[in-house]
Structures are given as structure tokens and as C-alpha cells.
Amino acid sequence: MVLAINLALFVLSCLILILSGSSLVKNLSKIASFLSLSEFVAGFIIMAIATSLPELFVGITSALAKNTALALGTVIGSNIANLTLVAGIPILLARGIKIRSVKTKTDAMYLVFISIVPLTLMLIGQQLNRIDGVILIAVFLIYARRIYLQRKIFKKEYEENKTKRLKIVFSTLLFIISLAFLFLSAKFVVQYATAISLDLALPPILVGIFLIAIGTSLPELVFSSQAAVKGHSEMVLGNLIGSNIANITLILGVTSLIYPISSDFLLFATAGTYMLVTTFLFATFLDSSDKLNIKEGISLILLYIFFIIVELSIKGIIV
Helix, strand or coil, X not given: CHHHHHHHHHHHHHHHHHHHHHHHHHHHHHHHHHCCCEHHHHHHXXXXXXXXXXXXXXXXXXXXXXXXXXXXXXXXXXXXXHHHHHHHHHHHHHCCEECCCHHHHHHHHHHHXXXXXXXXXXXXXXXXXXXXXXXXXXXHHHHHHHHHHCCCCCCCECCCCCCCHHHHHHHHHHHHHHHHHHHHHHHHHHHHHHHHHHHCCCCHHHHHHHHHHHHHHHHHHHHHHHHHHCCCHHHHHXXXXXXXXXXXXXXXXXXXXXXXXXXXXXXXHHHHHHHHHHHHHHHHHHHXXXXXXXXXXXXXXXXXXXXXXXHHHHHHHHC
């Protein structure tokens, strides 16, 4: 009975998240058009950071509870989900996503190199301490500054009709309200996903890697799906790349500043390696052509399914 209630509330939270995400994308498009932002920059600066706030909430909460393995699992699981499910599903919905900027491909390769940083720091010290946290936050700020300074290079801007100043104030208000509902619903998605995991007696580390990671990735999925269907391909890619960079630098950095991050080495090594491999494959897909087609979308989704099999197998060995 309790499991059924938690499942119902989890589904309800997901529905609210989807509706708020749809409203958010609509108003974001108007704001970006008014500010003459490119799709990629809007996706990175506004949505990539915004949709990473659920991961930040999990990180801070787990750090205060001195259970940082949960935060590490959530970040790694979320990054893998972003580049597989969150990328693959919009590709299928839009029947392919066009890559309009060469710089998008370059930033995907930057993501690969940046992904190596926290993994290396973790391997060197067997944990991420406060010094590592400062390094990760510095990496994030450097990359964010680089994107901002190169904002004019990403040529594609919104082709929306010009919005009057009074209407843009209203759109901004709706954007903030939608964002609030997005964060609130994401919080409940995580809460009820955790409750379900307890009902099913799942290990905490798998809660972070799978259930909570999926829950916190739902804002990215909603945003990317809506943007892809509307034809804003650069926003989809900017959101995915920016969100992953925010996760492995800003989120892990802030979490480790509060309390050092440590975890089971075998689970970390396998999940971290898989994240790096997935990131490299995603960047390779972007670099190989000017479009992510349906075949590549299916391949990305299958990568996530294989990840589940690998992690469950590793957990079985440990147990």
C-alpha cells in the first residue's frame, strides 16, 4: 500500500515537472530572443545551470548528512543519463538533431577533458576534499567565462517575433514561476524515488546512480525534448554539455567544500570510467557529422541500458 502511494506521488511529481518545463521553455525562448542570445549560450548559461539545481540540492543535503557517496553517485549517474537517455529521446522525438555550429563540437570535446579532472582528483586522493572543491569550482568559472566571451561566435539566434518590453516582464515572471515549480517538482521526484527505493530495499549507492540521477535529470529531459521538437537544436546541445560540466565541477565542488566526497572504489571506478567513455562517444558522434540521427539516438539509449547491467553486475560481485 505504501509503495503504491509513493509510486502515485512520484508520477504526479513527474507530470507537474513536465508541465512546468514546457512553460519554462516557452518563456525562455522569448527572453533569449529579447536579449539577442544565441541558442547555445541560452542553453548553457540559463538552462544548463538552472536544471542542475536539483543535483546541487542533493549534493548539499547529502554533504550535510555526511553521506557524500550519494551525491557522487547522483552526479555520475545524472551525467551518464544526460548523454544517453536525455540526448537519445529528444533525437528520436525530433527525428534527428542538426549541429549548426562547429564550436558546439569543440565544446563537446572540452566536456571530455573536463570530465577527467574530478576523476583524476578522486583517484589521487581517494576522495574529493575542500582543495579539490576549489579547483573544480575554478574550472567551472573559467569555462563559463569562456562561453560568455565567445557568445557572438554561436550565430544562430531565435527567430521569434520581437517582444515588447511589457510582455517580456510578464514572460520573465512566468519563467521564474515555472522555474520554481520545476525545482519543487524535481525535489518531490527525488523524495518519492528515494522512498520507493527504501520500499524495495535497494542499496543507497544505487539510489544515487539510478533513481535519484534519473529524477534530477528529468528537468534536462523535459527541456531538451521540448526544445528539440520546437527545432532549437543548439539549445538541446548547449543544455546537455553545460549541465554535465556544471554537475562535475560546480556541484561536486560545492559538495566537497561542505564535506569531503568519498565512495566505494570499485563502484566509483566502474561508473566513473563508464561516464568518461560515454562522454567521449557522445563527443565523437557530434564530431563525425552535422546531425545526430535516429540510429545514434537509439545507440545512446542502449548505452544507458548496458550501464544498468554493468552496475548491477558489479554490485552483485561486491555483495
